[in-house]
Amino acid sequence: xxxxxxxxxxxxxxxxxxEHLEKILGITHSQFLEYSGAEKSYGENLxxxxxxxxxxxxxxxxxxxxxxxxxxxxxWWHYLFHPVRNNxxxxxxxxxxxxxxxxxCGTNTIDAHWKNHMERGDYNVFDQTYASxxxxxxxxxxxxxxxxxxxxxxxxxxxxxxxxxxxxxxxAQRLGIKxxxxxxxxxxxxxxxxxxxxxxxxxxx
Numbered sequence: 473x474x475x476x477x478x479x480x481x482x483x484x485x486x487x488x489x490x491e492h493l494e495k496i497l498g499i500t501h502s503q504f505l506e507y508s509g510a511e512k513s514y515g516e517n518l519x520x521x522x523x524x525x526x527x528x529x530x531x532x533x534x535x536x537x538x539x540x541x542x543x544x545x546x547x548w549w550h551y552l553f554h555p556v557r558n559n560x561x562x563x564x565x566x567x568x569x570x571x572x573x574x575x576x577c578g579t580n581t582i583d584a585h586w587k588n589h590m591e592r593g594d595y596n597v598f599d600q601t602y603a604s605x606x607x608x609x610x611x612x613x614x615x616x617x618x619x620x621x622x623x624x625x626x627x628x629x630x631x632x633x634x635x636x637x638x639x640x641x642x643x644a645q646r647l648g649i650k651x652x653x654x655x656x657x658x659x660x661x662x663x664x665x666x667x668x669x670x671x672x673x674x675x676x677x
Contacts, residue, residue, distance in 0.1 A: 550587060
């Protein structure tokens with residue numbers, strides 16, 4: 473079986489940085505959304521373009537500077553990003569691998585966050601990592617999972633997808649991939665029939 477884990481919100485915390493970033497730049501949240509294109513005032517959503525790998529984070533800040541009139545040379549997406557590992561989820565992944573399963577990461581991310589995770593070794597637990605910024609497509613686009621299944625030479629029935637976002641789970645489910653919406657590691661362990669602690673029989677289904 474191939475298990476596909478989302479990263480932020482499942483294996484690590486989501487580590488939202490927008491509020492801190494807005495204080496550093498001296499702008500409001502609505503201004504941040506405007507300058508980043510989320511409100512479509514300046515065309516396409518710059519964050520989505522980063523996630524799809526259409527632009528780099530360096531290009532994001534260049535366009536953001538142009539839209540806002542600010543001069544931003546620091547890649548704040550990288551330096552403010554400090555996700556926290558969910559050690560229990562890591563333990564689940566290790567248990568699944570011990571049982572002979574292939575466990576991979578399927579994540580929506582930007583190149584700055586990818587670099588941060590690589591520096592920390594966060595992806596090392598996986599057999600393979602599929603990152604949207606290098607795939608050219610983000611969840612919930614069906615092509616995201618189709619690329620993974622093609623690369624893994626797998627059918628939907630051979631895959632189980634875990635993500636904290638319901639929209640992504642529903643999109644994978646429509647492709648025939650069994651999906652689990654992540655709430656917490658203990659619940660996931662029970663759903664996957666994985667023991668988090670050998671000495672504690674209460675973790676078993």
